[in-house]
Amino acid sequence: MTDTIVIAEIVKGAVHPTTAELITAAHALGSQPVVVVPCADASVADGAAQFSGAARVLAAKSDVFSNYDAAGWASALDAVVPAGVIITSASPQSKDLAARLAARRGVSVVQDVVQIEGGNLTSPIYSGKAMQTVSLSGNAVVSVRPNVFEAAGNDGSNDVSVVDTTGNIATAVQEFMARASTRIDVAEANIIISGGRGMGSPANFTHLEAIADTLGAAVGASRAAVDTWDEIPHSMQVGQTGKTVNPNLYIAVGISGAIQHLAGMRSSKYIVAINKDADAPIFQHADYGIVATWEEALPVLQSTLSTMMA
Amino acid sequence: MANIIVLVKQVPDTNARIVLSGDRVDLSAVKKVMSPYDEFAVETALQHRESSGGEVTAITVGGSGADKVLKDAKAIGVDHIIRIDCEAQIDSNALQSILASVISNLGAEVVYCGKSAADTGAGSTGPGLAERLGWASVSNTTSVTFGDQLSVVTPSSGGNARINVPLPAVISCDKGDIKARKPNVKGIMQAKKAQVDVRSVDVPASTVSVVAHSMPPAKPAGKSYQGGAAAAEVAQLLRDEANVI
Numbered sequence: 001m002t003d004t005i006v007i008a009e010i011v012k013g014a015v016h017p018t019t020a021e022l023i024t025a026a027h028a029l030g031s032q033p034v035v036v037v038p039c040a041d042a043s044v045a046d047g048a049a050q051f052s053g054a055a056r057v058l059a060a061k062s063d064v065f066s067n068y069d070a071a072g073w074a075s076a077l078d079a080v081v082p083a084g085v086i087i088t089s090a091s092p093q094s095k096d097l098a099a100r101l102a103a104r105r106g107v108s109v110v111q112d113v114v115q116i117e118g119g120n121l122t123s124p125i126y127s128g129k130a131m132q133t134v135s136l137s138g139n140a141v142v143s144v145r146p147n148v149f150e151a152a153g154n155d156g157s158n159d160v161s162v163v164d165t166t167g168n169i170a171t172a173v174q175e176f177m178a179r180a181s182t183r184i185d186v187a188e189a190n191i192i193i194s195g196g197r198g199m200g201s202p203a204n205f206t207h208l209e210a211i212a213d214t215l216g217a218a219v220g221a222s223r224a225a226v227d228t229w230d231e232i233p234h235s236m237q238v239g240q241t242g243k244t245v246n247p248n249l250y251i252a253v254g255i256s257g258a259i260q261h262l263a264g265m266r267s268s269k270y271i272v273a274i275n276k277d278a279d280a281p282i283f284q285h286a287d288y289g290i291v292a293t294w295e296e297a298l299p300v301l302q303s304t305l306s307t308m309m310a
Numbered sequence: 311m312a313n314i315i316v317l318v319k320q321v322p323d324t325n326a327r328i329v330l331s332g333d334r335v336d337l338s339a340v341k342k343v344m345s346p347y348d349e350f351a352v353e354t355a356l357q358h359r360e361s362s363g364g365e366v367t368a369i370t371v372g373g374s375g376a377d378k379v380l381k382d383a384k385a386i387g388v389d390h391i392i393r394i395d396c397e398a399q400i401d402s403n404a405l406q407s408i409l410a411s412v413i414s415n416l417g418a419e420v421v422y423c424g425k426s427a428a429d430t431g432a433g434s435t436g437p438g439l440a441e442r443l444g445w446a447s448v449s450n451t452t453s454v455t456f457g458d459q460l461s462v463v464t465p466s467s468g469g470n471a472r473i474n475v476p477l478p479a480v481i482s483c484d485k486g487d488i489k490a491r492k493p494n495v496k497g498i499m500q501a502k503k504a505q506v507d508v509r510s511v512d513v514p515a516s517t518v519s520v521v522a523h524s525m526p527p528a529k530p531a532g533k534s535y536q537g538g539a540a541a542a543e544v545a546q547l548l549r550d551e552a553n554v555i
Contacts, residue, residue, distance in 0.1 A: 012467050068466070070437050070447050092433075092465065096449040099402070099434035103441035108403040108518045111432040120521055125430055129328040130335050131524045132430075138517045170446030172474045174461065179469040187465065191555070215555060234452075234485055235465075240324055240428065241346055241485050249554040259325060270552045271532075272544060287552065288544045289534040296538025304545040308555070 002119075003084030004033040007077065007101075008048050009094060009146075010065070011188075013040075015047030020151035022087045023053045025144045027152075028116035029085055034058055035158070036081055038065040038073060042162045049160050052153035059162040068093055069169045074100035076167030083139065090143040092187065102141035109141045110134060114148045114267070127240050127263030147246045147269060179235075183209070186238055189218035191249045194238055194265075196222035198254020198275060199294060202231035207298045208253060214305045220245070220265075222255045239264035253294050257282025274298070312364035312456075315413060316355040316388065317423035317435065319370060320379040321345045324428050333522040344379050347424025349386075349490035350483040354454050355422045356387050356491070361456040365389040367416065371405060373397035377506050385493035385501035392507045401518035402434045408511045409435070410442035419477040420460070425450045425484045436482035446479040452486030 004026035009016040015037060026033035032055040037045035045059030060080045064072040074097060086101060088094040090112045102109035114131075115122035121142060125132045179185065186192050193208050193215070205219065212219045220238040238245055240263040250268035255261060257273070257280055265271070266285055273286035276293045283289040290297050322328065322340040329336050344352075355366045367390040368383035370376050380391035394412055413421065421440075426433035433449065440447030452470070453463040460475040463486075475481070493501070535544065548555045 070449070071441070071445075074441060092450055095433055096437045096447075099432075099437040100441045100447065102402065102434070103406055103438035106403065108401040108516070109432070109434045109438065110518060111430075111434060122524075123430075123432075124526065125523070126322065126328045126335070127324065127428065127431060128526060130330070131526055133521045133524065134518050135521050136518055140518060170476065170479075171448060174472040174474050176466060176468075177463075177470045177472065185465075185468075188467070234487065237485075244431075249548065249552070263324075266526075270548065270554050272548070274541070283532075283534065285529060285532075286534075287529075287532040288547060289532055290538065290540050290544060291534065291536050292538035292540070297541045298538075300538050301541035301545055304542040305555070308545060308549060 002030045004029050004031045005081050005084050005086045006033040006035045007088045008037040009089040018089050018146045020051050021149040023152035024149040026087055036060050040066045045160045049158045050154045052156040054158050057158045057160045060165050061162055062165045064167045067173050069171050070096050070100045072167040072169035073097050074104050076165045078104045080163050080165045086141045088143045090145045095143050098141045098143040107139050111143045113142055113144045128266050184218045186218040186220040187243050190247050191215050191217035192220045192247045193217050193251040194220035195253050196255030197224040202229040211302050214309055222261045252282050256280045312362040313418045314355045314358050314366045315418045315421040316351050316368050318348045318368050318379050318383050319345045319427045320376050321429040335523045344382050345424050345427045351422040351424050352386055353490040354483050358456050371396050381501040384504045385497040394509050396513055401516035404514045404516050406438040406442050407514050409439050421480045423482050425482045436480045440480035446475050449482040450484045452484050
């Protein structure tokens with residue numbers, strides 16, 4: 001049986017619910033994982049005590065974990081994480097950590113896993129145009145795409161033990177620059193509404209923003225929109241040269257569905273497409289496709305959602 | 311004077327259709343290009359040279375077919391090109407090991423690479439190489455300012471963080487706001503004549519092996535509607551059927 005270790009996903013100093021999905025992935029690899037929580041304050045690990053299916057919870061406590069530094073986190077975790085297959089989230093930060101931790105242990109890393117079957121791991125390659133299945137001989141670090149595996153339950157009562165650790169921080173944060181907009185970032189959102197060049201002008205993105213505010217969603221954009229309009233920043237871009245996202249719901253408005261855009265969002269759980277061109281490739285990937293102009297569809301969507309969410 | 315390294319990788323054109331032959335992808339008919347994020351790494355390396363003086367060495371791992379990506383880098387403006395000779399499919403541990411074995415002897419103070427390669431999308435090489443070299447690393451940077459230390463900008467929860475990075479370091483570059491320069495005629499002529507410095511290395515055994523490639527599972531056909539009024543029904547289905555709002 002493979003020993004497994006889950007590194008809890010830490011977002012804004014707390015255990016993120018995605019961690020429960022990593023526990024399910026560990027079971028698929030064959031064992032109840034030890035859940036290691038990197039934290040500066042051991043009480044953070046209480047956020048993992050309720051997960052079902054964990055062997056135990058280990059709070060790895062160190063000031064190193066106050067801010068993210070790849071070298072510091074990898075060394076401080078390496079010192080206390082038991083031997084076995086280590087599982088992290090495939091968020092950008094945790095993929096970075098996974099790679100650094102694997103190198104520290106002299107093992108390989110398998111990123112963006114979306115399926116585990118019979119010990120084999122499957123990840124998308126070529127931006128999701130194909131899948132690659134690999135086998136492991138020996139230990140490895142594995143990052144798992146969020147929103148793919150079922151979350152383990154919340155009716156556990158795990159013992160939380162605390163172990164002090166330390167590591168070598170290599171970099172220093174100079175400043176944090178809060179996003180100018182208070183709206184949630186596409187990389188962190190459960191719901192995203194994105195606009196493409198079909199929106200006609202950047203000013204029309206206000207219609208997307210209104211719906212985003214109703215849903216607590218992020219606003220994204222296609223590369224065509226970002227390249228065409230200076231007002232639409234690259235930080236909003238979803239796609240191969242932007243951000244890869246897999247929210248629960250992705251609403252694509254005026255986006256044709258170029259392969260470069262699909263690469264960034266095709267693994268979203270549900271996709272709604274609104275486009276006036278019935279032949280737009282995006283419709284082949286949509287769970288709900290509406291052939292209409294955004295001018296026709298968005299007001300209806302907005303008013304229905306406002307009523308529903310009220 | 312800075313000794314700067316940039317890692318480049320040849321990948322299938324990102325607009326190419328990927329097809330299978332048996333249970334492996336068949337790339338024989340696909341055009342190969344420099345991985346898009348590597349273009350930003352090359353640009354950042356050249357800007358570093360322009361800021362501090364010094365030389366830029368582009369390195370790739372592959373068979374002789376990979377020389378083209380080095381020539382492309384040369385045409386854009388790097389000074390030296392090195393190919394670590396290894397045609398085999400290897401795992402991240404083997405790849406980072408051979409990169410570290412070559413780079414540790416080059417006296418470099420910084421390595422730039424793309425945030426991920428467009429084929430695997432893994433993004434493991436930069437941070438993994440840094441760990442093997444014992445260097446600092448920051449991934450997914452959108453801006454780099456040069457000096458005795460680097461000052462980089464990278465996404466952080468709720469915004470961005472500006473981070474001081476002591477050298478030596480490995481920086482993996484996202485697109486950011488810089489424009490990657492294109493080769494000019496003089497560069498292309500020089501690249502034609504340039505010699506690739508080919509290095510042979512011992513390649514450690516891989517512990518991750520490819521079992522099969524496959525096409526992504528086909529999505530069942532969705533529901534389609536005509537006209538904007540249908541948005542009301544779709545909104546209701548998102549709650550009642552999909553349970554996502």
